[in-house]
Amino acid sequence: MGRVPGKVVFITGAARGQGRAHAIRLAEEGADIIAVDICAQIDSVGYPMAGRGDLDETVREVEKLDRRIVARTADVRDPAALRSVVAEGVAELGRLDAVVAQAGIAPIAGHDTQAFIDAVTVDFNGVVNTVEAALPHLPDGGSVVATGSTAALMPPTHDSPPDPGKLGYSFAKRSVAGFVNDLAIVLAPRRIRANAVHPTNTNTPMLNSDPMYRVFRPDLENPTREDALPAFHSMTAMGLPYVEPRDIADAVLFLVSDESRYITGAQLRIDAGAIVNRRLQQPQF
Numbered sequence: 423m424g425r426v427p428g429k430v431v432f433i434t435g436a437a438r439g440q441g442r443a444h445a446i447r448l449a450e451e452g453a454d455i456i457a458v459d460i461c462a463q464i465d466s467v468g469y470p471m472a473g474r475g476d477l478d479e480t481v482r483e484v485e486k487l488d489r490r491i492v493a494r495t496a497d498v499r500d501p502a503a504l505r506s507v508v509a510e511g512v513a514e515l516g517r518l519d520a521v522v523a524q525a526g527i528a529p530i531a532g533h534d535t536q537a538f539i540d541a542v543t544v545d546f547n548g549v550v551n552t553v554e555a556a557l558p559h560l561p562d563g564g565s566v567v568a569t570g571s572t573a574a575l576m577p578p579t580h581d582s583p584p585d586p587g588k589l590g591y592s593f594a595k596r597s598v599a600g601f602v603n604d605l606a607i608v609l610a611p612r613r614i615r616a617n618a619v620h621p622t623n624t625n626t627p628m629l630n631s632d633p634m635y636r637v638f639r640p641d642l643e644n645p646t647r648e649d650a651l652p653a654f655h656s657m658t659a660m661g662l663p664y665v666e667p668r669d670i671a672d673a674v675l676f677l678v679s680d681e682s683r684y685i686t687g688a689q690l691r692i693d694a695g696a697i698v699n700r701r702l703q704q705p706q707f
Contacts, residue, residue, distance in 0.1 A: 424452030425679045430515045432456040432508055434498050434552050435525030437472035439626035440569065442480045443667035444522050444674050449489040451675060456511030456518070457481070457493040458504065459525070464544070466529035466537040466587060469631035490515060498525045498548030504555035512559050520565040520678040521556035523549040529587035531633035541590030546597045553605070566609070566616040567677045568602050569670075571595040572657070572696045575620055575689065588637070595620075599689055606687030615686035617677045622693035623657045623664035659695025 431448050435441035437459035445455045461474045477493050484491040492511040496503040512518050526545045529537035549568045556566070574595035581588070599618055606616040623629050630647060638653035639645035654663035673692050676682055691697055 424450070425675060425681065426519075427452035429453045429519040429678065430456065430511070430517050431678060432458075432511065432518060432521045432552070432556050434458045434504075434523055434548065436480050436493070437461060437474075437476035438480070439472075439628065440621070440624060440667045440670050441522075441524040442476075442483070443671040444524060445480055445491070446483050446487070447668060447671035447675050448678060449484045449487045449491075451679070452489070453519075453678070454490040454515050455484055455492070456508060456515065457484075457491055458496045458498070458507050459493075460497045461495040462497075464527060464529070464540055466532070466534050466540045467527050468529065468531060468633040469627060471527070472627075498523075498551055499543050501551045501554060504551055508555045508559060517561075518556060518559040518564075519561065520567065521552060521560070522674055522678070523552040523566070523568040525552070526569060526628075528591055528628050528634070530585055530591065531636045532585065532587060533583060535586050537585075537587030538590035538593075541587050542594045542597075545591060545594035546601070549598050550601065560614055562612045562614065563680075563683065564612075564614045565678050565682070566602075566605065566614065567674055568598050568616075568618045570598045570602075570618045570620040570689070572620050572622045572691065572693045574599045574618075575691065575697050576700060602689070603687050610686060613683070615677070615682060615684075617682070617686060617688040617690060619670060619673050619677070620689060620691045620693065621665065621670050622691075622696045623654050624670060625664045625666050629654075629664060657696050658693065659699035662694045665692060665694060 436457035602618040635645040635650040638650040
């Protein structure tokens, strides 16, 4: 029967990377999917973003598992578009049980101030818009999962001159952590859980990109993946350069499933020890 049989889950950023991994993993365990991705380029993002062909591949992968999927192109910065997609999905699939606000960008390694705004409006406002679109359809006992980052849990830093996109990304992910914390309180009377997952480096096109290579190897003018790979290891305590999208998807599956029915307000790190390696003080209870 699987761990989420018959559930319907709304996932943003579902065309590739972590979003696609979430869709496939949940479908493997019995869920039907409402999938959204912008499928277009944002000018401040220095790596190729997903296209419609990527979203179509997510559809094929879910359908191969004999699960249903409603997939649409929409921008998480557009609340009306998200509400429309959710309404279509619920009309076709019959219900909505959980939402995974995954869509995110990293418009880093540049000096365009618009990159700061784009990072905030996609990575934070997009999470709020996604939750807003889903909440009217979620039943008591539903689940909200948002994607943060280990960047949310580390002291903020900035370069000189500042990298607007990097600052925007860090601000947005910190804001996601705070939003989920307080949302959990608001939704607790209905036993709707709200949790965040905070990945370390994850083996996706966002990580495997020229802008990210420059962040990890600022000493080189045009670093390659091979140049950056040793530096990737600095993000974990386990000697890993990155984790895989499925590692994050396993955590998302747990938070969507009834196994986590009393877990809310959690900041779940899937970071191979990245945070504890940097914060040696005792945890605060």
